[in-house]
Amino acid sequence: MCLDLSASKHSFMSGLYIHIPFCKQACNYCNFHFSTSLQHVDAILEAICKELHQKAALLNKQTIHTIYFGGGSPSILNTNQLKKIVSCIQSLTDTSQVIEMTLEANPDDMHPEKLSDWLQLGFNRLSIGIQSFRDTDLLLMNRAHNQEQAIKGIQLAQEIGFNNISIDLIYGIPGLSHTEWLNNIAIAIALKVPHVSSYCLTVEPKTVLAYQINNKLLPELDDEQANEQFILLIDQLAANGIEQYEISNFAKKGYESKHNSAYWSGVHYIGIGPGAHSYNGTHRTWNLSNNQLYKQAIDKHSVYEETEELSPFDRYNEYLMTGLRTREGIDKHRLSKLIADLPIQTYKSGFSKWINEGKIIETNTHYFLSKDARFFADGIAAALFEKPSSI
Ligand code: SF4
Structure with a gap:
């Protein structure tokens, strides 16, 4: 890509x-x-x-x-x-x-x-x-x-x-x-x-x-x-x-x-229609997933979408999930920038287990999945997630 x-x-x-x-x-x-x-x-x-x-x-x-x-x-x-x-x-x-x-x-x-x-x-x-x-x-x-x-x-x-x-x-x-x-x-x-x-x-x-x-x-x-x-x-x-x-x-x-x-890559998108999602870099929004309720709300100019602000944890975890799924993998520089917003010192300890098992390959700039680990991408990403309670 x-x-x-x-x-x-x-x-x-x-x-x-x-x-x-x-x-x-x-x-x-x-x-x-x-x-x-x-x-x-x-x-x-x-x-x-x-x-x-x-x-x-x-x-x-x-x-x-x-x-x-x-x-x-x-x-x-x-x-x-x-x-x-x-x-x-x-x-x-x-x-x-x-x-x-x-x-x-x-x-x-x-x-x-x-x-x-x-x-x-x-x-x-x-x-x-x-x-x-x-x-x-x-x-x-x-x-x-x-x-x-x-x-x-x-x-x-x-x-x-x-x-x-x-x-x-x-x-x-x-x-x-x-x-x-x-x-x-x-x-x-x-x-x-x-x-x-x-x-x-x-x-x-x-x-x-x-x-x-x-x-x-x-x-x-x-x-x-x-x-x-x-x-x-x-x-x-x-x-x-x-x-x-x-x-x-x-x-x-x-x-x-x-x-x-x-x-x-985290580019912004606008979703239109029942159930569609949007993202503007800081917030994720999703429309009502019911055709009739969506239509009624649009007609009445009332609220047809819900919004959540992405916390620094959300942004970090989302990048882990999407980055690990791509051929290039996770860019260490971008991950470091995201981690700077979290009250944790380093992400490296979580990665070493997977690197030692040969599931994640580390280069100077990136982490990416080995071929045998790709089927388990979402599970591996989830294991690397950071949560406020994990500190
Ligand atoms: S029901 Fe079938 S055709 Fe319709 S969205 Fe689902 S997978 Fe696609």
Whole structure:
């Protein structure tokens, strides 16, 4: 990742995130905020435009470099609906400096006309929710597409002119053998996809997957299987020039996600829509995750977001978490600056245990994870967290 979007140097840079909280059907593992009732789509889009207007002054104070439409499933919108939001953004802020505009898309929404319209609207990157090229996995996860649509969707997008394409793939799925997982990776490579985001299937509370496992309709997820598939992924993609630059993200040189890289570098971002989060360097804000309550609050000009001020501990711990997940790792100089705000003398003792175990590698300037430790990144970061009570 060659981007340097650190907040300290470039606090004027910003990302804009738009949350479209609708999906055709609920995937059984998903706990994002979305609704499968499409009755109120236009009303929520209206509210999103109102929120953009309410934040016009804030938007105008920033130079927006990346725009990301996520969800939910933004590709579910028809062209007029998508155009409404894009036009609203363009009418409120200068988008001439935008270098990356991403649309999350599901294969079952990727028809030739829609793909051409997305290009016309200015989207230059697609993040496609493939998850697996195997029908068995897609059925198990209750995805709305099949293998054929997955492959066709990518090919169509490429034919129509999208060359900056990311696909999501999930590993650790019950019944997914290593051979079948390698086949999924091989298909991604054969399709010449320049970016892959890959996640371990996890059981989130209150999901259908949690119900299925708790009621023994599916086996418990197997961490060892998942870790082995993660290592296979790292090796296979690297052998084909697609390098891991963050724990869950892999790209050919130059195709790293600028929007997400900015998140990990502490760049400010503005989130719009139900459940969207924002960050301004000192505060984190999140909108109501309920479509109707969000809409009512926007209409009444009442409060639709909650804010928390990040304490020096929060800022230190967040940097540990995000830094350890990236290829470059944690910059010692930046960590020292953050620790200067804490009532502790040194962070080094916590690191030495992991360095001695070979899980963290130390250079003169950075700490980063060894390949075998990457699967455990979040746990290792959490073990290094500092808390007021730990002093
Ligand atoms: S399409 Fe995406 S957001 Fe919607 S339910 Fe599936 S995983 Fe969740």
